[in-house]
Amino acid sequence: MAVLRAILCSFMFHFLVIVGLIWLAPKLQLPEPEVIEVTLSDEQKIFNALKPKDRSVVRQAVVPEKMKLPEDETLARFLSEQKQRVKEETQAAKSGMTQNRSNRESTVNKPEPAPPKVAEQKKQQHNTEDVDKDGYRNVDISKELAEMKRYNDGFSSVGESLPTDVKVGSFTALNTDRYLFYTFYARVEELIRYRWETRVQQAIDQFDRIDRINAGNRNWVTQAEFILDRNGNLRSALIMKSSGIKNFDMAAVNAFKEARIFPNPPQEMVKEDGYIHLVFSFTVRYSPPALVNRN
Incomplete structure (x- = not known):
């Protein structure tokens, strides 16, 4: 009888252990690691995926006023600091940070402001010489000459790789919208x-x-x-x-x-x-x- 009782107790003990393990197993199981699928595409697919859905961002390059057109509502293919329309899109021949010569202020032979009296004398002189002896009126082109000098100082350069249809010129001029x-x-x-x-x-x-x-x-x-x-x-x-x-x-x-x-x-x-x-x-x-x- 004692032997039978021992066998029965052993059976119950092992049964409870097995049931307990079955119940605890899901709780003790470590969570499966997160799997991130990586797919390698051929180079052309990668390049196509990288084609900008929006327009390219380019550094702003100020152009001469005579090269500008009035702003319109057409969509420019470039984005930049300001909205700008030009008569013809060009890019500077020299590589480097995009800048036109007009951005480079000349520090050589910069004229000092004339004293008040001298300035007044020059003003009076211009007034008396508005019309010369042949009847032609004098035209002040100092502003145009100053702008021309600014473009002759230094060099223009372009820092972006632009489409091949943008021809090479003496400076960079692009149609841009504000970004x-x-x-x-x-x-x-x-x-x-x-x-x-x-x-x-x-x-x-x-x-x-x-x-x-x-x-x-x-x-x-x-x-x-x-x-x-x-x-x-x-x-x-x-x-x-x-x-x-x-x-x-x-x-x-x-x-x-x-x-x-x-x-x-x-x-x-x-x-x-x-x-x-x-x-x-x-x-x-x-x-x-x-x-x-x-x-």
Whole structure:
């Protein structure tokens, strides 16, 4: 009888243990890790996905008044600081931060303001000489000459890679519409341009003779996406389209990494995922110096 009781107790004990384990198993099971699906697309699909749904942002370049047209309601293909319409779209031949010569104030031979008495004497002199002996009236073109001088001082340059149908000219003139977040984009460019250009030059300095020949006289374009948090701190960078030269690609990424912080981003730029997504295109056109073969 004692043996039977022991067997029965053992059976009940093991039965309760099994039932308890079955009940506790789902509660003790670790949650399955979240799976993020990553799909690698071919380069052309990536490039098509990166084509801006909106228009390209370009740095504002002030053009001479005679080149402007009245503003209209047509849609310009570029966005910038101000709305502007021009008679013909052109781009400066020289690369660099986009600026026209009119933005560069001349500091050489800048005339000092005339003393009040001298200014009054000049005014009286102009009044008495309004009409010369042949009956022709004198015309004051000092304003036009001053504007011309400003355009002759320094040089014009363009910092963006523009469509091929924008012909090369003496300065940059583009049809633009006002972009709400232009100031932030301009600050980002100012923070990264020098860093990027420096790293590109370092990459070129490391070229051997064959590299210089192969890299010369063509465009090397890197397309990259940079993820910022809502405070403007760089969180990640992704090369979406390689230029074909690794050091050129890394020059773009490392320029952003070195700058690291892009202060005061507009909160309207924050997407649903809580981050700001910036897509930039970096174009290098290298013209190697003349190379002479030595036998």
